Amino acid sequence: MDRQDACPTFFIVNFRLSHIPSKWWRRAAQLLCLFIFLWLFRKTESDGSGSIAYGANIFFRLDPLVAASAVLAGVKFIAALWPALVTVALTLVLGRFFCGWVCPLGTLLDIASHAIPKSTTPPNPRWRVVKYFLLGVVLASAVLSCQIVGYLDPFSILVRGMAVAVDPWMNRAVTAPFTLLYQQTPESVSNFTEPIYAFLKAYLLPFQQNSFAFSIVSFVILVGVFALEFAERRFWCRNLCPAGALIGIFARFSLLRRFPARACGRCKAETDYTARCRMGAFNDRGLLQPESCNLCLDCLDDCPMDLPKFTFDKPKTAPAPFEPSRRLFLGSVVTGMALPLVSGAVHAARCLTADLVRPPGALPEEKFLDLCVRCAECMKVCTTNALQPVLFEAGLDGAFSPRFMGRIGYCEYNCTLCAQVCPTGAIALLPLPEKQKFIMAKAVFDKELCLPFKKAESCITCEEHCPLPEKAILFKDVEVTHPITKQRVIVKRPYIVWSLCIGCGICETKCPIEGKSAVRMIREEAVPPAVRNDREIMEMPSQR
């Protein structure tokens, strides 16, 4: 192996400042970005003002993979995703720094690796091309309008796993002992514990306890990414992450390069620092692959010769060849294009169930699934916990997209938070007056369950909560025979004013009977004609 002479450089990027190792800068950046990520995560909730003050979804908007697949599938220019261009631009200058300095999942994996014993089996470099395969599949599939980025994007996996599983479970675990202490111990004890609880509640805990269906699935996926650390350090980043693959492709053209690009003889002969590279970025001939190197700067500090540095000089040696072969690229595109055919068959076969309602402002179903990246931000921010993940109710390619469940929660009349946090506009951010007219669904009364119909008892809870200035639930006074007392009584029977109802679901949530609600949200086009024409429970415009 040659030992490269130190050559005159135009600009040396060497982070060493007196005795501070370079990697401390990287660590500081990682911790800062992780802190910002966690802080934004905690801030992704309502404060009563009606808007989210901070760019809660900024990490999704910085992600070039989300941007690429959303734009391809949605066939539209999504202005909000412009930060992804900043990431690409910086990558073209600095290389794959995003994965080493910014990505919170990468930081968490690095932290976790301290607790995970180093694998004794040598890493298999053939895994590294899998991420390019996955990238090809995601993008090709997106072109044919089948959006699978939400299952493979690192932020989708991380945020969804945290939002639907980790955060609610953590909240339960932390608040339970404080509740127990508050309710079961004398005031002298709770005078001590309550201030601690108040502090936690103000800064670290979510405002309310949410619950999400199928949360274990997202949790297992998230844990799976961490479990891969047992096989190889940063297994996910090296081998699977399609966002990293995309960033890596741009990194191949970066202006900033490591010098020397090849591990020198001393390194190979003595301690083989190249094997310690957390990204396995040195190939079998000791040449650094720019698409794998995430600029962690460990090798700068490790080298006893103090030789390596990152510079903007034109490299003297040709870069390592691009790993994935043309065949792999073609294979990924073909697979990606085959996916929609499979799910398309399922699409055609399935008809959305009548009660699969989407959030307010959601685009029509096909477009919605094109743009939804399964990030779970909307589900997290919904103040009533009404948005829940589906599993396969919306088709094979609909998993983890949000559905609105009126029995669990309702859509607050003056709220547009879900649309505000949606990074791709799958839920369109409508001005409030427009959102207040957006038809999510229609309410339909079930005469078999509704008290005034079944038991001759007036109830009115539904009408009481209808938020519309002109209420969509009205009453007819009907004289009936009470089923038990057999007396003639006047009962207030509710009915829906079809033209006014926006399907916000508050009537379904507040209906006081046990179990299934007596008034339920049904997708507008799925309300059967028999119900539409039932004058006892529905007033159609033509009937006015």
Add this chain to the structure above:
Amino acid sequence: MKTTHVSAVAQTVTSNRRQFLSQVAAWSAGLLAAPPIFQVFPQSLNAATAEPLLSVGKGTDYEALLVKVFEPLGGIAPFVKKGARVVIKPNMSWDRKPEQAANTHPLLVKAMAKLCLSAGASKVMIFDRTCQDMRLCYASCGTPAAIESLNDPRVTCSFVDDRKFVPVKIQKGRSITEWEFYKDAISADCYINMPIAKDHKLARLTLGLKNVMGVIGGKRGQLHQGLTQKVVDLNTVLRPTLTIVDATRILLRNGPSGGKLDDVKELHTLFASADTVAADAYATTLFGMKPDELETTKAAFAMGLGQMDLNKVKIVKV
């Protein structure tokens, strides 16, 4: 305590209250294995004065109006003693702005808090168990911001804490015999009931008696069947020290949540009485109704909770 001025009945009420509060403390301390049910003996039923006093005033300066309305009642001193723990229970249940008349006006609540603080209250707690998301309701109704502007650490406007509901046996209850009440509300030295007068589809009007719904736990929707008697039963447990009704704006239609400004009528009126039934009876007249048209008023009167015959009520206009 000047025993000469306290009637025998009031003494029984006080001693029952002490017993009641010590039971609340024991339950909260976990000294009882299962959530216990403890008795409340409302001996004060039928103790309503034969001629309750009701003070009513009109004005647009709400703080001055409040002080004026208190004058015939003897000011704030008969109600708030020095060092008292005061609870003010306004209506803050709906995500509505003050002009929509679904919640008690924030300036009135602020003035009430200020008055209690000036009387030497050690703590003034303001809360309501909202019907919609509490962050939205508290932000829209304007009361927390108004209280914040008082800049006094003794007064708080906090969210209802679900852990603080305690089960209470309603001994004289005809429809319900047990329900959860908010601990801070039932253990207050002075409980000021501060509703806004509104239309209500089921109850016809929601006034002082129904305002108790904001300090109870459980599934309130289930109370709507046979609402009248249930509201009255709840009021046998929680006897407000004072009921002061916000009629500065009343909601004529589409209550209790309202929404349309067309449904709001500005009256700039405020009235108060230690007798909640009398206050409700007077309120009905503002809607062009008679006291006996409201089922809750009638049922409450029948149980001896107060006086509904306005001829027997001493109405003082300020």
